[in-house]
Amino acid sequence: MRVELSVNGQTHAVEVEPRLSLLDCLREKLSLTGAHAGCEHGVCGACTVLVDGAPVRSCLMFAVQADGYAITTIEGLAPAPGELSPLQDAFCETHGMQCGYCTPGMILAAHALLANNAAPTRADIVDAISANICRCTGYAQIIEAIALAAERIRGLNQPAGKA
């Protein structure tokens, strides 16, 4: 089947079997390997992408279901080549990752949180990443990273002098 996908602002027409997951389509057809294949049955969150801004498990969606939505992958977050988004920066600074396998999913889940809630509490942050499993960090630095990014983004949005 032919399907048109809008990924990170670009439209791609791809020919897929109906059983190809959105995750496999992104990775194999579009070479966007940032979304990771973990459990591939909806438990671990490594494959998280944004669909119309909401975090979604791309292993639980077939590519043929994804036309007409705005899909954002981790590759779509950086403002320019060689740069990082405030969340990505914060993850680096606080050591919010070790092996990195869960990181794209964590960052996208956090991105969706901060888009709707500029000043999340610790409980909000924990809830937002509760669908994503990390087996390295123990989560503490991930929570720290998201809180730091939220603080910085709020600072950027303050009038000059108040940041």
Next chain:
Amino acid sequence: MKPAEFDYARPRDLDEACAMLAEDDARIIAGGQTLVPLMAMRLARPKRLIDISRIPDLAFVREEGDVVAIGATTRQCVLEHDPLIRVRVALLSKVMPFVGHAPTRARGTVGGSLANADPAAEIALVAVTLGATLVYRDGNATGELAAADFFVGPMTTALPATGCLTAVRFPCWRDARIGVGFREVNARRSDFAFAAAAAQIAVDDDGVCRRAAVGIGAVTPCPLRLDTVAKALEGTRAEEDVAREAVRLALAEVEPLSDLHASAAYRRRAAATLAVRAINDAYHSAGGAHAR
């Protein structure tokens, strides 16, 4: 690719979807949050998937007289934040944050959760507790089932094999003071519950319970409404000993599920405690304790 091969169809309307369902081994997909994992493990191998998620008339939330009707493909994340649900079906609002996780609620639908009939499903528990009505289409005929008749066993419903759930109607209570309570235990927040309890209570100006609905989930093969408990609470101030004794008697008759995670004895004990707490929460949030 993990699932077995299948054909994919996206009917334009319900008539077309129902015609397709009459064909061999076709399965409906809406949110796919349970079906797709089953397909990935090849526990489900449908020949054809009929995607109803974009049929325009199946996603809605609206008040219809004394009920709130919710279209089958309404996303769970929509219910979570819907202002009408919050006011008119407060118990449903209360459980929504416990239904899976945000990423599964973003795709998962209310009809999908009901038709899937997991014993631990929170939406099903609310439907049984409040006495919701499920509406379906089968070919050209429409049908209705009371929630208590709809759920037959774990992952099993009375929906005809070629039927398509179209809506669920939750009754609204018009009493001035209504409170709701919901409690569940699970290994981690938002995982499948080992036991759950829901309660809705209406009190009068004197803080006397006038009407109650109590149900338990994840304990028995289908959610279970405890009518004897509701009856026992009426005319009382939902005192803890009254609630505890009524719940104990009601649960003495049930045969709880038992599995690796929670034994039957544990489920019975947990359900009793959760039901008493849910009743207490409902009574207090109705303002019972602060009435004259």
